[in-house]
Amino acid sequence: MIKSMCKEHSCGRDDENKNVTSTWIVKHLASQLKAVPDMKTDAMQAYFMDNFCIKVPYQTCYRAKKKAIENNEGSHSKTYAKLLAYGDLIMEKNPGSVFKLQFYERSVMFDPPVFKRFFICFKTCVDGFLNGCRPFIGVDGCHLKGTFGGVLLVVVTVDGNRGLFPFAYGVIETKCKDNWYFFLNQLYTVLHAGICDNPITFMSDKQKGLCDAITNVFPRSQHR
Structure with a gap:
């Protein structure tokens, strides 16, 4: 039997719940x-x-x-694991393209490979540069904000309509002399047959090691 009832409650309420995961x-x-x-x-x-x-x-x-x-968006680690298959697909569907992927040296043979850097250039982009663009190349990079970091490098030029024409890109672990040499050597391999050592004007923000790499890889180029 209810003798009395108090409609106002002064007891506190716990607003935390451990089941909320x-x-x-x-x-x-x-x-x-x-x-x-x-x-x-x-x-x-x-x-x-x-x-x-x-x-x-x-x-x-x-x-x-x-x-x-x-x-x-998918897992970064799983995406990096698909780079080899991605490279094979590029070479199959775009004959004449360049895909260069490097891993760190493994201390144990059966350890999974660890990504170091890569370079990609599609054949159609090279043909577009050689046949319809000025001998002008801009090189720059931006830091990636993902789980593993790194730097995205891109090569652009100017087409006949004065628009930007990207034709090569890659990912490296950091901006340093060794990585710039890797990237520019791949770029030289792609362009050498078409430019035949003709002078090219490079534009960049003159990051550490970049100027020396351009001078050594493209000795007849101009750098601004």
Whole structure:
């Protein structure tokens, strides 16, 4: 028998739930994180507080965001593992193209290969440069923001309409003299038959080791 009832409650409520995992968060925010990959963790925490009255720790939201990005964009490690197959496909579908992939030396024979750097140039891009572009080459790179970092290098020129014409690119671990020599040697191999040592004007931001590499690999070139 109920003798009396108090409608006002003064007892506190625990807004933390240990059953709220990063996997559970991904299921509820999959579509939102796919539409807005850069969603802030503060916004994720506010969403669950407003809709479920649950306080989610920052680290849990951070792990959920990483899982969602991997589900939507794929795994970086699995993508790097497909580079050999990608190179074979390039050579099969684009005869005359150049694909150069290098790994670090393995201390144990049965260890999986570790990516070091690669260079890609499609045959049609080379033909376009030799037949319709000026003898002008711009070389630059930007740092990759993915899990493994690295630097994306690209070679561009100017076509007959004064538009940028990219025709070679690659990925290296860092900007240094050895990597610049690797990249420019591959570029020289691609262009040597067409330019026959004719002078080419290079434009760059004169990164460390780049000027020396250009002078040695393309001795008759100009560098600005």
